[in-house]
Amino acid sequence: MRRLLVFSSLLTTLPFSLPALASPTRAETIFSFDTTPGELPKTVVPSAYMIDLVTDPAHLTLSGRETVTIEVRAATSSITLNQAGLTLSAATLDSARTATVTEDQAAQTVTLHFPAPVAPGRHVLTLAWSGPILTTPNGIYRDDYRDAAGKTRQMLVTQFEVADARRMFPCWDEPAFKATFQLNVTMPFEMTPLSNMPVLGVSHQGAATKRVSFRPTPRMSTYLLALVAGDLERVSGETDGVSVSVYAPAGREDQGRHALSAALALLPYYDDYFAVHYPLPKLDMVAIPGNYEAGAMENWGLLTFIDNDLLYDPATSSAATKELVYEVVAHEMAHQWSGDLVTMGWWDNLWLNEGFASWMECKATDRMNPAWQIWPRQHATREKTMAMDGLASTHPIQQPVKGPSDADAAFDDISYGKGELVIRMIEDWLGEDHFRDGMRRYMAAHAYGSTTSADLWQALSAVSAQDVGAVARSFTTQPGIPLVRVASSCANGRTVYHLDPSRFTLDGRDAESPGWRIPVVAGGPGLGTSRLVLGGHATLEASGCAAPLKLNLGESGYYRVAYDDAAFTALNRALTRFAPADRANLLGDQFALFEAGQAPLARSVALLNTLEAAGGERNIAVVEELIAELTSLDHDAAGSPHRPAFEAWARRSLAPVFKQLGWTPRPGETLVDTILRPEVIDALGRLGDAAVIDGARRRFAAWRADPSALRPDQVGPVAGMAVRTGLPGAWETVAARVKASTSTEEKARLLDALSQARDPASIRRNVAFAYGGGVPNGRIVSFLGDVAESSEQPDLVWSLVKAQEATIRPHLTPGSTDKLLPRIAAASIDPATLAALATDPAATRSPGARIATQRALETARTHQAVVTRVLKELASF
Template sequence: MRLGHLGAAMGPLLALTLVGCLGTRREPPPARASTAPLTREAAPSDDGPRVLVPPGLRLDGRVRPTRQAVTLELDPRKQGFRGTADLELSLSESTPELWLHGEELSVESATLVVNGRRVPVAALPMGAVLAFIPEEPVGPGTATLHVEYTGRALAQEDSGIFREQEDGRWYAMTQFEALYARRAFPCFDEPSYKLPWQLTLRVRAEDGAFSNSPVQAEERGADGWKTVRFQPTPPLPSYLVAFAVGPFEVVDAGTAGRNAVPVRMLVPHGRGAEAAWAARITPPLLERLEAWFGTPYPFAKLDVVALPGVQGGAMEHPGLITFGTQGMLGPVEGDSVWRQRYFAETQAHELAHQWFGNLVTMAWWDDLWLNESFADWLAIKVVTQWQPGWRWDVRRVEARGHAMEEDQLVSARSIRQPIQSTGDIHGAFDGITYGKGAAVLAMFESWVGPDAFQLGVQRYLRTHARGTATTADFFQALSATVDRDVGPAFSTFLDQPGVPLVSMALTCPKDGPPRLALEQRRYLPLGSPGGAHSKRPWHVPLCVRYVAGGTEGRACTVLTEPTGTLVLDGAKGCPDAVHPNADGRGYYHALLLGDGLERLARGGGRGLTVPERRVLMDDARALVSSGDLNVAQALTLTTRLLRPEDPDLVEGAVAVVGGVRDEFVPTSHLPHRARFVRGLFGPLARRLGFEQRPGESEDERMLRPLLVWMVANVGEDPALRAEARRLTLRWLEDRSVLSQDAAYAVLGTAAASGDAALHQRLREALRTTPSGRERDLLFNALGTFKDPALSRASLDLLLAPEVDAREALPILFGQLAEPPTRAGAFAFLREHFESMLQRLPRDSAAWLLATGGYFCDAGQRQQVADFLGPHALRIDGGARALAQSLERVDLCIAQREALRPGLERFLGGY
């Protein structure tokens, strides 16, 4: 699953804005209402009937399903649905009751057949589980449970079975990961229960019905309904079962792979042309992955569904991958390059899951990284191979940096976190599991060698195909392939949080080769409440590149202790410069002591690859935050590593400069910062302008919304600001004058200094704009107005009956991102918190807990703690989400005080 986070949903403009406030990070995963932990034992009572005590986090393993069939009668126009579930069970011993997951379901009847004998059974709902109680204990042996029930498919939701309306047409679809299959049918809703499923859907004749497997039979009745029976699936856990019902348009994308698997795009009615990019790139990505895995795509078909409405992210269901329409569909003319490439990477991620997570499934949620980390890591690898001109390996470095932003917190999780509550399960879908996990995989792949690593992965998948596996299983397969035990080193990164900070000091003795003295400790930014050391040293695979006597060399080691030495045996003399992270594959921040950094900067990074330059930029930004590097050094290094002709390096420099929060810059020095930004980026920004020009490269089109927005807003460029207003007014009359990428920067820049007249024009446009894509642009722009009255008018849209609060969330987060509007936005949230909870999907509460993390003031921090603290107690995983928000505030306060003097000195020269 690829999470739908605000940075992606709102486009590159707001993603850049968020860099200056929280770092580039994913929004927290959805959270659920909390329930108290319960024990598994049933307690007898001397005074009456036996007291039922529901199981705790996991069901009783004495009863296991071996097969399940589900029949649903579903009309997307209606909230209610009917269902039957038939489960074949294996009972290892006698049991007085059967526990299944079932939430928000009303059981009408249940019957149990045990060893061929019918046994009367009663059903009792108890929270998220159902107790099926036979009149006498049953087992051991086999049993079949038949349940008839009803449930609800809610509108404007994003979990369980939910419904969306688009252009007057209704659709129903599913999202069962992590714990939502239980809202659709009684089941064993845990990943370890992997079994064949057969789904039958009774739907209206005019609606299409799609699921994981091909259609086995379809019958039409005289009543205007049809019954669609799907072929049995291979063994799957409940969270991977999926279906979609409604007037979807089917776009044939041909066949792909060794088995000529049929590929189709399923899109909302009338939007087939918008699926052209998705249909074009899906088959070649599938074939690249088959080649890497050495085995065919493991399922019978591949449908890719664009979910209507305000849905984000994507989900890897076998045979029925789902996407939000904004990510999957693009206009025939003027499509966003950002969107196209984001879809390609996300599609590669979901396709990689067909092997990692579908063919082989984690045994329990603590090994979620075996799904998500691998899919993220392999997606970047495959896209890089498929389109080398995109230089997607730079995205790997960016993702590493984003993960480190999250991993710097003392409240950060481990990749492989013990799961003790449902909040822990939901909390595992974060940047640590995805980004950090992928970066750690890239590092260890480099350590053992790409070919050996690939063979180890293939061995792991062959051994556990169609079953479940654990981290130990993966270690065993990889270790057997490379002929060394990788588990201890890997585990130091999987089982403890934090980023290693590796200090390197170069010495060149007269009587031996040059060497680097190494020292590791946990990286902690200023203001961190943590200690200076990790619980145990990491086993850090590290490689350096150096230039000595005009000759390049490379040296590698694994640093297993707090200190160590790396001898540069191949160096012919003392190196002119040492890059501390060759190819940017190490998951650590590097601190070059002495004149090591100056040596690199002196040559302008000559001979360094783009990923290596970007790693230095990321490290410089981090070392400023920890107090190990002053701001002037970091900004000077960035300017020396920058190549104006290289969009990836310009983007990296924009991230470093944009990472200096407004609160860090004294008001008197804001004009100085503006002159610095204009001097560094202005010539290129003015050459690019806001409008696309014939013959432009895709890289320039991707760079425009970040760079030109930076110069127009942070650089306060008056010409670009005037141009943005002029183009916004033109765009309001004719949407074809700007590409989608350019429109984000244009509308956001115009609105940032906009007046009431412009605000009114944007509001009027919103009322007459049905397109989700253009509405997205308008909501983003309405979130950037600085005038207090206009900001409040924008926020009121979150409560407007005609507005879906999900699509208006960019207004709230856009205003929280900027100091002038932050307090007002949080005051609005405090005033309307309960209303917001009612208008957003029921599992979205943790998003609102993240709002406190934008502040940088002790008084406001206390307001956040006082207001959100009680709410966090009733939200599953809320305590951790709030702790992370408050920790971010503490870091910002400490860094503001520490960095201001250095910023004053540096910016004073401009």
């Protein structure tokens, strides 16, 4: 291991040894089609699909016929591919050989049997089938929504990731089986059709239907194929020779102009960054109203979004939505290269898609909007990710995946958040130019192909002259969070800091380091900066005693730090001299150490008191961390006689920033202040601020009489306070507005307000509202989980959901079915509820259910220990 140079003469690195990895990591190799994991045999490989699909949205049926050009790699008497819920009526090979068909709905496969072996070489397979159009948001489904005039409309939508292309047509539905797709679809005449490529031609099929043909796609994976059709209009532009459009339900297309502006700015940036020009002739983005569980999807050339992630109306949208739209567009556009052009070979490397796109969305958004303070505010992503990664049930970024159920479970904070944060750490270690040049090399080498993480490390190593794999694999193939313990001593006017890595765990167990190679950045006011790769004991030295040395300067590294008393005291004295990212980092690490039972709450309180003594915190990243800590402690103090005294103290920490922001926006204020205001108002309301609650109630009354009386940013916290505090008629008013609204953004903020009800009668109404049509199918599980957590009565929610389980489950996708009960039980600390989850038949129904159950049980049990700790600390607060 090569020790990096020190850039400051004031802070020096003393010699240290780097031991071998404590436990060997999996030696992943570069991509090989033959050895990449998967469920299908690799004896037959498709190269081109020509698909003819006939849809009947009114009757929720489809039928199809396809010809697939295949390469038989070894003589075989059978061909196995994927299908789910389809019925095959014909299967022939080379127009002459008829197959007998065996369907396995449990395995989601169909096998074609031939009386004699099929010879190696090129063949053409022809299949015919029929099947359903779903109403749950997966596969090909019908999305029913109401337009601005209240008229019910229908939209055809596809959502194929991870393994639902097989619900529309028989195919080799695994990412490594790349092919081209030429799609032809018969549909109602009035529908506007969209797919990955431009329309090739349209022919009438009688008075009511038309057949639309699309140009063939580039070589790509099945999960990236897409079809959307409905009453759509667009706004358009062009950049770098590519037509860029945002489609929305007719009448709302102007709300796509903000996303269009973002895309037109981002496309040239990505073209330059990757040094590969966007290879399709058009880039369409389409807003799906209401029932879209995925959030957003990177289908090549046809990006799909839940509409409130794509549409922004200056008159009715919040400032947070403006920022969110930009970030989500940046994320999905980054996938057009990382994920679409170059695709992970199997779902065990999902993070190559999602971690990279999450990192790039921040990098690109920050590049285009530096005033938004994107990187310091990623502290919230870090804390959310580490909350999961600190559990014993966490998993490596790269984890074994056997099939669709556990692949679906891999879409979590580890693949996204930890993936993003580790990539950021590697870029910071190598330098932006080396990292960019490595990505360019990677894209050029693997365009239209598949990869593993090893391919990326190889490209980055080649341009940086560093052994990137040795550092990166220690974070991607091992679970958990490094913890660097810092002990300091001073002699002869110099302070020596001893650094010792271990593992941070939320259950407080003393875990040895599994051998991370940690890129460490250290420094502080007046100390300069030092960089090293930490793999074992090391020392740093600085001039003077009690120098405020901080590790993870800039919060660019994925690790926590625990300081001894002397080092912590020095940092606390200098707290306000550190940058916002470092203040948030110190607060976050210290609070996590308290939750894990490795530090007293008094240390977190000392940091907050330092900020208060300096006049209060103003920076959004730090304030958001303060809010997270204070509201978490308050939630855990439910039922404690000491809760009112704690809340009074907590309100003082937020008073200065609320005094600055107030209820009314100032002319010319920044976007981040506009975003922060409702967060602070909501937090103060949760902390029992009588003046804020009174102000919210008065504003709620005005909004009830006139919805334009309240700024969109403030509807959520104001309605939430009215519902949470039991204002008469508040629940009914908000529920009625949810039902009447045709805006997904408005529905989302009002559903969040409803979920905060704490009286048992309203909790019962919330559960019934979820499955009774008040909540889109794709949002039922998340809403019920929010109700369980925000109501502070998760056990009541559990009993209500169990009583209606048979009614709720038909509304859910397979992935949501796995998460339903775990999502609710995770909010409980009642042993009876946790035991009921553990023994429920649904808990072991699938690999995804087993994963969700294990996480929920550990989350709840860890939380139970934290609550005990909080109550004890508050008693002597």
